[in-house]
Amino acid sequence: MSRLPGIRMRNPVHFLALGFGLGLAPKAPGTFGTLAALPFFLLMADLSVPVYLGILLVMALVGIYLCDRTARDMGEHDHPAIVWDEVVGMLIATLCLPVGWGWLLAAFLAFRFFDVLKPWPIKLLDRHVHGGFGIMIDDVLAGIFALAVIQGAAYYLV
Numbered sequence: 001m002s003r004l005p006g007i008r009m010r011n012p013v014h015f016l017a018l019g020f021g022l023g024l025a026p027k028a029p030g031t032f033g034t035l036a037a038l039p040f041f042l043l044m045a046d047l048s049v050p051v052y053l054g055i056l057l058v059m060a061l062v063g064i065y066l067c068d069r070t071a072r073d074m075g076e077h078d079h080p081a082i083v084w085d086e087v088v089g090m091l092i093a094t095l096c097l098p099v100g101w102g103w104l105l106a107a108f109l110a111f112r113f114f115d116v117l118k119p120w121p122i123k124l125l126d127r128h129v130h131g132g133f134g135i136m137i138d139d140v141l142a143g144i145f146a147l148a149v150i151q152g153a154a155y156y157l158v
Contacts, residue, residue, distance in 0.1 A: 004081060006073040016062075016084055017070035023083035031112060033083020037090035041104070045097070052095060060088050060136060068132025078135045085139035089115060092143025098154045106153065110146035115139060 007014050009021060019036035023029045040059075044052050063084045071077050093111040097103050118126055118138065122145070126138040 004074060004079070006075060007070070007081075013066055013069050014073065017066040017082050019083035019087060023081040029080045030083060030086050030115060033086040034090045034108065034112060034115075036083065037087040037094070038104075040087065040091055041094050041097075044091070045094075049096060056088065056091055056095070059091065060140060063088050063136050064132035066132070067135035071132070071135060077130060082135060085136045086111075086115065088136065089139030089143035089146075092140060093146035093150060095147055097150065098158050103150065103154070107146060107150050110149045111143055114142035114145040118142070119145070 004024075007018070009015050009018070015021070018024060019033035022032040022036045025032035044055060047055070066084050067078075067082050070082050071079060074082075090108065090111050093107040094104065097107055114122065115138070122138050122141045125134070125141065128134075129137055
């Protein structure tokens with residue numbers, strides 16, 4: 001694990017913001033950080049939609065604080081190691097996901113596609129909105145875009 005200035009993995013805020021340490025991956029930390037969503041998804045998959053959305057909302061609101069605090073402690077806005085936003089974005093992409101590992105892989109790929117490509121308005125928000133909300137909002141939108149693609153595919157394929 002690499003050492004980052006201002007980061008203490010014993011600090012629960014940093015530990016969560018860095019996706020339980022997956023954000024410390026030397027290559028593609030966002031991709032590895034997205035994997036931190038999988039245990040949450042497996043625990044939440046059978047919940048009703050309102051409960052899933054409630055948990056997701058709490059995770060997103062807490063994420064604003066986690067990402068903001070960690071970025072300030074690091075002295076850098078949206079450092080690649082901060083991946084809680086990817087966790088929340090991926091969980092958005094998996095909302096009402098059809099059963100099957102293929103669908104989970106498709107949601108993962110769709111989310112990563114939109115997170116990396118950042119089509120409009122994601123790129124606009126990524127550039128102009130700062131702080132914890134700014135860190136979170138582009139991944140929330142990437143998750144919504146991925147959700148739309150996955151649900152559209154499920155509508156026509158299932």
